[in-house]
Amino acid sequence: MRTIAFYSLKGGVGKTAAAVNIAYLASQAGYPTLLWDLDPQGASSWYLAGADEVKGHKLSHLLKGKTPIADFIHQSEYENLDFIPSHTSFRNLDVKLDQEDGSNLIKQWLAPLSEETSLVVLDCPPSLSRLSEQVLKAADEVFVPVIPTWLSLNSWKQLQEFARDKKLKPSKLHPFYSMADRRKGLHRELINAQDEILPKGLKTIIPNASVVEKMGEEGTPVELLAPGSVAADAYRRLWKEINRLL
Ligand SMILES: Nc1ncnc2c1ncn2[C@@H]1O[C@H](COP(=O)(O)OP(=O)(O)OP(=O)(O)O)[C@@H](O)[C@H]1O
Numbered sequence: 177m178r179t180i181a182f183y184s185l186k187g188g189v190g191k192t193a194a195a196v197n198i199a200y201l202a203s204q205a206g207y208p209t210l211l212w213d214l215d216p217q218g219a220s221s222w223y224l225a226g227a228d229e230v231k232g233h234k235l236s237h238l239l240k241g242k243t244p245i246a247d248f249i250h251q252s253e254y255e256n257l258d259f260i261p262s263h264t265s266f267r268n269l270d271v272k273l274d275q276e277d278g279s280n281l282i283k284q285w286l287a288p289l290s291e292e293t294s295l296v297v298l299d300c301p302p303s304l305s306r307l308s309e310q311v312l313k314a315a316d317e318v319f320v321p322v323i324p325t326w327l328s329l330n331s332w333k334q335l336q337e338f339a340r341d342k343k344l345k346p347s348k349l350h351p352f353y354s355m356a357d358r359r360k361g362l363h364r365e366l367i368n369a370q371d372e373i374l375p376k377g378l379k380t381i382i383p384n385a386s387v388v389e390k391m392g393e394e395g396t397p398v399e400l401l402a403p404g405s406v407a408a409d410a411y412r413r414l415w416k417e418i419n420r421l422l
């Protein structure tokens with residue numbers, strides 16, 4: 177079982193969109209995949225479950241060991257793709273993790289799933305916290321969407337510093353350009369300088385595309401919504417790059 181995370185300090189950079197599309201493509205490639213929505217806002221559960229309301233179990237039950245992690249798993253409507261929906265009680269996850277003795281709860285919770293699951297995809301909220309630290313440690317590879325702007329690049333730098341502080345392997349962090357809009361001068365400039373700015377990053381650039389926004393309205397992965405679109409092609413290339421690292 178491999179665990180990957182989509183993570184950034186910055187909000188609204190395309191973490192959830194990437195997590196959902198990559199989890200879907202992985203499942204279609206035949207990997208039993210589990211998407212865990214760690215964001216209390218619950219965006220990725222919403223994408224997968226469409227308009228149907230998904231009720232998540234309470235975090236406290238997991239923490240107390242009353243409910244095994246398997247009971248938190250929902251089947252999506254797609255073959256090979258399950259998910260753990262978010263719950264508003266995940267808001268407290270940070271505080272709870274802080275009370276623990278330094279062991280990595282995320283890793284411990286995932287361990288029993290290793291037989292049935294090939295790939296775990298963690299969709300994280302945008303914060304630098306105990307939760308992010310544990311996620312960054314538990315994940316084998318971490319994918320970081322970066323909008324081609326200085327602000328977004330700056331939060332990528334901060335994340336690298338955080339990783340150094342926490343003695344995380346820098347090589348597990350993989351930035352990639354997200355929501356790129358070539359009509360904008362700055363985006364074009366930073367994309368042209370991609371090899372200098374993100375030398376070890378992934379090469380795939382996820383374009384800013386209305387079909388990705390539509391995903392939110394329809395609750396469907398881009399691959400199903402508009403398979404011939406530039407965005408669907410970009411997510412397929414992103415998945416290929418990610419798969420090579422697993
Ligand atoms: N490639 C894209 N093109 C256009 N819109 C996008 C793209 N990716 C994401 N969006 C839209 O931008 C918004 C934020 O995207 P998303 O939820 O994936 O970001 P996020 O990083 O997970 O945000 P948060 O930090 O709030 O969890 C959403 O409305 C989404 O539909």
Ligand SMILES: [Mg+2]
Nearest residue numbers: 191192215219
């Ligand atoms: Mg999100």
